[in-house]
Ligand SMILES: Nc1ncnc2c1ncn2[C@@H]1O[C@H](COP(=O)(O)OP(=O)(O)OP(=O)(O)O)[C@@H](O)[C@H]1O
């Protein structure tokens with residue numbers, strides 16, 4: 355398997371006030387390969403979303419290096435970076451990042467339109483059906499429930515066809531049947547050779563990924579290969595502050 359991501363000694367701090375900073379990531383090193391499904395776990399506020407942003411070219415770390423597809427995204431000019439992201443990366447955000455004023459279908463095909471790729475309505479409809487998406491494809495997304503919006507965000511990512519997929523709690527708002535379906539779709543993408551990095555609080559799903567990283571106090575507190583649920587429960591129990 356070839357390397358998709360390599361991050362070395364990442365530090366990320368946030369300025370809280372004039373006098374106060376908080377170090378959220380304190381020397382994190384991570385690699386992930388194509389064909390691999392990596393999960394990131396940790397208590398709320400442990401820095402999972404921040405790490406995902408640093409790894410996915412969205413947030414420049416204060417220190418350390420990030421290499422995505424063999425390239426340092428933060429060394430690119432803005433226009434190059436936008437192109438690099440479009441060509442390599444898909445992101446499912448914790449907050450969905452949909453365009454509320456656009457219908458479901460238009461939201462889903464937005465990245466494809468931007469990349470001047472062909473879109474088949476049938477492909478979109480088939481995927482949505484597989485995901486148990488019950489709402490109207492022509493509905494405006496602001497009229498959808500949280501779970502439905504999450505499915506739209508996931509469908510958009512899957513159809514974009516990127517080699518690198520970052521997902522921040524992609525199953526957080528879903529019922530248990532949809533949760534497993536969405537997870538299986540992501541897993542299928544990793545089996546097709548894509549690199550999937552997923553933040554989750556869901557231990558059962560994490561135990562079906564290839565590797566789990568557990569964040570605590572700004573560092574990788576534990577790394578589990580082929581994690582099983584009881585090891586993950588134990589790791590997260592000791593992780594309680
Ligand atoms: N832009 C910001 N400015 C200041 N502090 C921030 C910023 N972004 C994140 N933080 C702080 O960094 C810490 C980690 O946030 P982050 O969103 O990465 O946590 P998380 O592990 O994803 O949590 P959750 O499970 O609740 O999503 C939190 O204490 C948060 O308040």
Ligand SMILES: [Mg+2]
Pocket residue numbers: 402403404448522
């Ligand atoms: Mg988060």
